[in-house]
Amino acid sequence: MSSAKIVFQCCMSAKLLVEEGGSETTINKGLIAYVAFLKDCSDEALHKIAETICTVRLISDSNDRLRSVIDSPCDLLIVPQFCLSGKLKGKCFQYHTAVPKVAAESLYSRLVKSCDTFLRSSATWLSKSCKLSYGTFGIRQILSIETNGPFTHVVEL
Known part of the structure; x- marks a missing residue:
């Protein structure tokens, strides 16, 4: 069974505004990872998700070779995206496979920390x-x- 759905999108730059008039974060060339956690997500799966986000080869270098965030190196933006856990039934989406909100928030926080630890272990990235x-x-x-x-990929882990 799957633990998460992730949409990867390469970007030249991105800006994320938290609510209208709120704080803003920006990245330059890099990767955006939209993440939704599914009911079977465990701590072991969380480590695999973080490693996949940091090592998936999707960013083109100057020689048109695909590199990862950690190898390129480039920026990474992680965005929680609960709606990815939905399944279309008829004309409506159902979210029965999603992790409950409190657990998903904890998983998201731990995922960000795990990605941070993984990236900071790379002297090249730093x-x-x-x-x-x-x-x-x-x-x-x-x-x-x-x-x-358009360079967007959907992955279930």
């Missing part, structure tokens, strides 16, 4: 002054993205 940014769980957020083409 030496390039790359940035890990993340959204806030459970509230509306406004996301602006600049991309250089």
Whole structure:
């Protein structure tokens, strides 16, 4: 059974505004990871999710080779996206496979910390002054993205 759904999107830059008039975070070239946790998500799965986010090879380098966030190195933006856990039934979405809100918020917080630890273990990533940014769980957020083409992937782990 799956533990999470993730949508990966490469970007030239992105800006995440937490509620209208709230705080703002920005990244330069990098990867956006939208994450929803499913009922079977465990601590072991959480480690695998963090490792996948940091090591998936989706970002093109100057030689058009695909690199990961940690290898490229580049920025990473993690955005909680509960709606990814929905399944279409008829004309409506149902969210029976989603982790309850309190547990999902805890998983999200631990995922961000795990990604931070993973990235900070890379001297290359640290030496390039790359940035890990993340959204806030459970509230509306406004996301602006600049991309250089449709390059979006959906993964279930």
